[in-house]
Amino acid sequence: MASPAVTGVKCGECKFQAMKCFRKLTPSEIAFMRSFKVGEAQFKRGKDILREGEKYPEIYSVLSGFAIKYKTLEDGRRQIVNYVFPGDLIGLQGSLLDKMHHGVEALSDVLLCKLSKKKFWDMNRELPELGYDVSWLAAQENAILAEFLLSAGQRSASERIAYLIQVLFERARIAGVLKGKTLTMPVTQEHFADTIGFSLVHTNKCIARLKRIGVFSWKGNELVIQDPSKLQDITGPITAIHTPRPFL
Amino acid sequence: MASPAVTGVKCGECKFQAMKCFRKLTPSEIAFMRSFKVGEAQFKRGKDILREGEKYPEIYSVLSGFAIKYKTLEDGRRQIVNYVFPGDLIGLQGSLLDKMHHGVEALSDVLLCKLSKKKFWDMNRELPELGYDVSWLAAQENAILAEFLLSAGQRSASERIAYLIQVLFERARIAGVLKGKTLTMPVTQEHFADTIGFSLVHTNKCIARLKRIGVFSWKGNELVIQDPSKLQDITGPITAIHTPRPFL
């Protein structure tokens, strides 16, 4: 499933460092990041990158591709708890707590940067700023999870769909994977259903209605927001996504 | 609303340090904590301790009392995103991100320990272990939020109630506020409704059914689990709550 280094790019040269959505690192931080990286890995679409309940010897940074974080009940019901975009860190929870409490599944083919868990422990001591960044990332994820929970608990099906569309576009924009007004992302309506907490059939009917009234279009893997103001009328603004963010 | 110091207890002598659910602090960490504390504050039941969208000059640790973290939509719909027990830290998000993304409301009268936000910034540098603890706390909250989200997205009303009961008891047990099998906590059925994401009326009917079949009892502020195994049959085990936890 995993394979050896693929890009071999060193951390100071990593394309993410050039992107304005990340905070700039100091030379010593870049040096640390370079020793932090222990290799690369890739996963095919549909494969589990991390499994619920397991421990891993590394933390991973997503170089390219999309993934979902999910939790399941014994009987198979699945809840998607977040989406993973290029530049995101995964597996942090497994380093801080006892194990992973959610799984991570590749939505597309995914290329990962492997980061040493051992080095991770030294980080707070050697570079407190990076240690702070870890807390920042966790707090950011917190804000999104709470907003997802607000959505799941209080909004109707159409509102949840409108909200999800907004989040995906905003995250994609920040990650630099939004081409003009088009988001190309291999999500299915089943993913939507598992995110908003409704059945596939009902999700389909609500999506159809939103498409019909011209809020957004969705053909194949291509999503386009047709009427941003109509979308905001349904959902209200989203506020949980922040930038600039730490590099990691 | 807030008032001057009430207990005046110094941090090395704080009762929480003696509790087994917290990790032990080193002498230098206790010294830091002592300089970290800048006073106390108390809030009456029903008052907002922290307001959604605002910034605060301090972080707070709960010495006694209960509270809820919540988010609201423009039209007033409210989602409780977590419960706050004695020993918990609140306002961390406001220090790490731009502002508070949820409100915190006192469920009972609450006594707080005020911690300097300025000192907080130095923490990673001076005592990396405490910096790590902050990340741990954020990761722990993440795990709970994700489990709440799983519940809200996938479980039926009765399952969500059973889950919530389990979480409240487990949190109370760890916080040391569970007296025998009885949890004394000023929650209403409306709080339950706002947590699980169903209407008050429907929540009431499902609670009534669970009480009738002998799963738990609820009179006034006193909750008792009558049949733990029946409860687990409905929900499955919960896994997101960890101990020992960092002191903070």
Add this chain to the structure above:
DNA sequence: CGTTACCTTGAATCTCCTCAATACACGTGG
């Protein structure tokens, strides 16, 4: 050209919501 994955639609059923009315405990002021 058949298989697979995903999207779409209709019908019957059930869960959950809203509205509305009642009941009870509590504290407050007359």
Add this chain to the structure above:
DNA sequence: CCACGTGTATTGAGGAGATTCAAGGTAACG
């Protein structure tokens, strides 16, 4: 002491919204 308001719990009825089951359609792929 009682009358009253307030906050919380309870119950019934009718309707909206969501679920399940089932069938069919389309596009991509070997």
